[in-house]
Amino acid sequence: MPKRSGATDPVLLGLVLLGVLIVPWFLRHGEQRTTSWAIQTGLDVANTYFVWRIATNPVMTPAGRRIWWAAVLACAGCVVGDGYQTALLLANPAMTTISAVQTGLVVAGMATVVGAMLRHPLGGSGRQRLRLWFDATTVLTGVAVFLWYFFLATDLSGRQATDRWAASATAVVMLLITFGLLKLILSGTAPFTRAAGITAAIGVSGTGLAAPVALGLFGDPGPGGGMLVQLLPCVLASAAFRFQQLQVWRLAEPKPGGTGGQSSRLPYLAVVATQILLVVSLRDGRVDARVWGVAIGAVVITALVLGRQVAALRDNERLLTEIDGQAERFRALVQNTTDVTLVIDRTAVITYASPATLRVLGVPAEDLAGTSLHDRTHPDDRELHAEQARRIFANPGTGITMQTRWRHADGSFRWLDLVGTDLGHNPNVGGIVLNGRDATEARALHDELSRQATHDSLTGLANRVLLHRRMEAAAQRVSILLIDLDGFKEINDRRGHHTGDLVLQEVARRLNGIIGAGELAARLGGDEFAVLLPGTDAAAAERLAEQVAAVVSEPMPIGGELFRVGASVGVAEGAPADGDGLLREADAAMYRHKRERKGQPAAN
Structure with missing residues (x-):
């Protein structure tokens, strides 16, 4: 598919228009179950096409294609389940219950997607994957605690047994999908763009949780409003799938490394929020199922964060040991090499000199620090130095070779073969690195052979x-x-x-x-x-x-x-x-x- 902006895509614009039009329709005409389920079935058909196009795109990796094929099966199951529910309503418009066939097909399809998400490779080392599992589980537990306290505990206790089991199954599946999405987004290996993934997560989760959330926040939304809070997340999910289909080519672009500190803050925010919620739930001194759920969630989250911290401390100890070993190895190599290493700033002032300067130039390294390299360069070579410096600045990170003469402590000049590299962009270096090898004897032999030839x-x-x-x-x-x-x-x-x-x-x-x-x-x-x-x-x-x-x-x-x-x-x-x-x-x-x-x- 050619690259296309979502702002000009007619299908995406049509979905937006649909979401806008259904709001006044349902608010005016009230509960229209048959219409709602018919629209839902149409969206399921569109979703199946969208995710099939994504799954068959050549840029998709095998692991990513596995997730999207699971999504194809889930969407196809939704087509059958929602289509079956629509047919039942056409036959009996007075029907108010949701068919077990519909619920079973939807839950089975979503479970297939959850399984594919959990099997998706995380990347990184084993310890990194362990921390990622800790982070994702902590955030998921925090989300579950809040859903339990504000919505699920009250909503589930007021339903009939069949409805409670259906609602519980749907909520569990949606939470697992949220967990899978968190896992993929935090790992940086998601087979979808971040914008499309977040939008789809809101839409998919909303299909199962929008009704209790709206009830808890705003009270009874009415018959038409109830239809809207269930249907709008479906439209949002369809728009996310279409947007991902348009942006699938972005998966072939190189991704920036790591998620940075932003993702690592989420588990700690979940801990703080859960602890605050626990305090709020105990303010009236009454302990019921809602409070017990929050307390259990707080204990689980605390244990997860402690486990994550223990793993992080062990990793830090091992990392410090490795860094110390590498530093000692590097120090030994630098101190015993016969090559000179200098670091200079852009004004040619020496900021670091290796111990080999004493052998090659007869000057201790500490005496060179802070001096100008121009003063030690042969006058006939200074123009060459300036020209090579311009080449080094124009090609940061690339080694530029040259041969020059530097003054020895005895007043003579020594020829050196140099490789200069601009590493000013590296904060650990912050200058131009010059690696030089004494070439005085080789240059003398070269000059003598050249003279003998002429x-x-x-x-x-x-x-x-x-x-x-x-x-x-x-x-x-x-x-x-x-x-x-x-x-x-x-x-x-x-x-x-x-x-x-x-x-x-x-x-x-x-x-x-x-x-x-x-x-x-x-x-x-x-x-x-x-x-x-x-x-x-x-x-x-x-x-x-x-x-x-x-x-x-x-x-x-x-x-x-x-x-x-x-x-x-x-x-x-x-x-x-x-x-x-x-x-x-x-x-x-x-x-x-x-x-x-x-x-x-x-x-x-």
Whole structure:
């Protein structure tokens, strides 16, 4: 069934209209038994259809469907019983008694519903279910005491035996239905909405209790009024069933957890009300069946509440023991873990620090409390901290990972892998939780591997990979110097590779001393070097090439001796996208320069 508002449902509006119209009708025409029972039979037919639609709805759980199928059987029994009573009245309009067949079918149908309600799962643990049974029984006993004192004791004593048994059976069944509804509503597992359940409870209970209640409160309502107080609850029950049929889709929605303290107050209100009623009943000093009923009910309610309190005290003792054990376990885990845990407020002030801060940061936890985390963060990481804080605030309850540096007590900075979670909505935390693991060694290894991938291990200069990356990243024309050492092979052959390595390292040091900011010196392999000059034209590059040749050619004091090498430098200038082409062009220029230095003609 599509979602539909009860305010616009024609069937529900029709039931409301029926309830309004029958009031003047019966008040004007007096006792109309045949009409009353005919209307009741029609309502029973409608109720059977309504509850059948609810029972067959796909959103209904198996346990809920069991209750609604019992309601289908009960409504069908009411159709037969009330229809039979209507037929008897049509045959004999002067008939004033209610058929035993009608009473038996109604009571049997309602008993079926009561059985299904009592079998419905309560949810929760065994102790929770025990407290729920105590609460529901206490409230039911309180309702029974009030009904007994004000209505049933007087009403039942003035009837014939047959009527007394029928009235007693109906009252008992209605009280059991009230108990079942209380049980389901208090447990939060009811297969109906709270509004529909309360309305149906009033209507169903009213069919059996409205007449004595009206008699006790207002006196004899008259023939027409008597019909109304019996028929209006039936209309109300039908409206509740129809409303539940319209709202059955709400059962598929997630329900808020628990019923809170509101439900737990009901048993105590029942105790207070019953005790007050007992005092009122004894004010004239007369002890009769009414007073004895109240006294017995007060004793039963007191015993139930005491039983509930004993169960609650035992549960509290067990809960406190479990909480103490969990707190001790958590304390041991926090104190012995190697990970740092901090709780900070939205201004980055530390409100809690775990003992691991002493091992990781060299600072006792108590010294960190009340200090600002910004003051301990590396200046280069503070902007990252601010950005990550915005992400954490935007995703409360979700862990956000990052890596940052915090200052150690010795002045150095330690890398930490962090997970930040905003738990400000949790009153037991009230801040941002940072869980950090020392990643200093892992970060150092990562940086070293990254450097080895882009730098020459002997000289520390950039390698060919980094040279190409920097050329590709250049936004303007570049010049490149390609340098080949002259005379290096003789030093390497005669003095060995160790001396040759020292010469290469000295050349690298001299190149780094010449180049400026944004320029890059690289070793391409062997005795071949390159210098990348972003934004430098060919003329400026030629001047730098001459300076490089002069600086490299200066004597090198190594191992107590002086060594000299020459430098042939080729220059190329062009677009950075053609990196390989620039290197080839510079390589050709370098060989031309090398031949010119040796007095050889340059090859085309």
